[in-house]
Amino acid sequence: MRIALLTELYPPSIGGQELFFEGLGRALADRGHRVEVFCIGHAAGLPAEETLDGIAVHRFPSDPAYRSPPRAWMKRAWPTIFRYAFWTRRRLRDDDYDLVVLNQWPLLHAVTLPRRLRRRTVLHWCEVRNGRFYRMVQRYLPRLSGHNAAISDVVATAIGTTSERPFLVLTSGLRLGEYHSAPARMRSGILSLGRIVEHKNLPLLVSAFEQLRQGGYAGRLTIAGDGPGLASLKAVIAASPVGGDIALAGPVSDEDKAKLLAEHELFAIVSQREGFPRVVAEAMASGLPVLTAGYPGNGASDIVRAAGCGLVAEPAPAALADAARAILGQWAAYSEAGLRFAADLDWSWIAERLERQVGWEPARSPARSEAASSPSPADSHAVG
Secondary structure, eight states, X not given: OEEEEEOSOOTTSOSHXXXXXXXXXXXXXXXXXXXXXXXXXXXTTOOSEEEETTEEEEEEEEOTTTTSOSSGGGOSOHHHHHXXXXXXXXXXXXXXXXXXXXXXXXXXXXXXXXXXGGGGEEEEEOOOOOSHHHHHHHHHGGGXXXXXXXXXXXXXXXXXXXXXXXXXXXXXOBOXXXXXXXXXXXXXXXXXXXXXXXXXXXXXXXXXXXXXXXXXXXXXXXXXXXXXXXXXXXHHHHHSTTGGGEEEEESOOHHXXXXXXXXXXXXXXXXXXXXXXXXXXXXXXXXXXXXXXXXTEEHHXXXXXXXXXXEEEOSXXXXXXXXXXXXXXXXXXXXXXXXXXXXXXXXXXXXXXXXXXXXXXXXXXXXXXXXXXXXXXXXXXXXX
């Protein structure tokens, strides 16, 4: 198939949506599809056209201020969204694609998509938002696409119920061979990893760590990542009585991230809102139990419950500290549960699920077609 992926942000930008579309694109390309990405040039110096991992990447418009508009409440530079939406409309109108996969963001591109492509479109939802505008979008926008997918069961249920449309779950996947587990005796400390932004709620994690240290916990807290909230987080750490036991690792490479996940004994994510955080999947693939906070908008809590890879605690320092101690007390059970759950998150399986959803089947040689005329035992079991 010739496949177009439309997403506002793409690497070298760092975030959940970027990792999802990069991983899905690479998996589809590995399976023989011709994949192209259409995204916004979010930083100065990015080329308008380049090829990354066999994927053609097209960027327009170029706007280094896209994520920091003059008014913070806007979240994104709206004029850039309009330019991107109508540019993608023109590009897709003039070319023929077998499949178009749209990121939920920045919304408008799903409205301006050429009508003739709608049946060949999968709109992927990464999170549920509240408020009158977002409720309206989540009700009507799924009705414009031939298919809808979501990052998790919770997102699929919420938006599927609102829109009365069927949903496929396409989680953020992994290349499982890039991660490794280590026994508890070789691990120490608590790890947080991701963009340092307000909704990640890292001051709460610092407060919970204070409670743990006061209760005798000997490990350190490592916070890896970067973002606009770094300066205020540094101030919180400087004022903390246990600030000397908190390390800020900064941005890390994929290799260093895998090493951190294998070295620590607990992963903590206390965000107020998440879809399906890729880093939770990475923690599970590394045999690292997960502690998260029970905010209604935190999709990580649903994943942790479903996988049994850790605990969900009330978003309060004492409750999080108690849950951390409980996880460490049954470390092996939570580690093994995460490893089992992660086995189904390989990108190749997720790409195959998308192919089945849109009805694509690989071309078969005559020998394969003849063999396929009589079902294999696995096929017979599935039919039965």
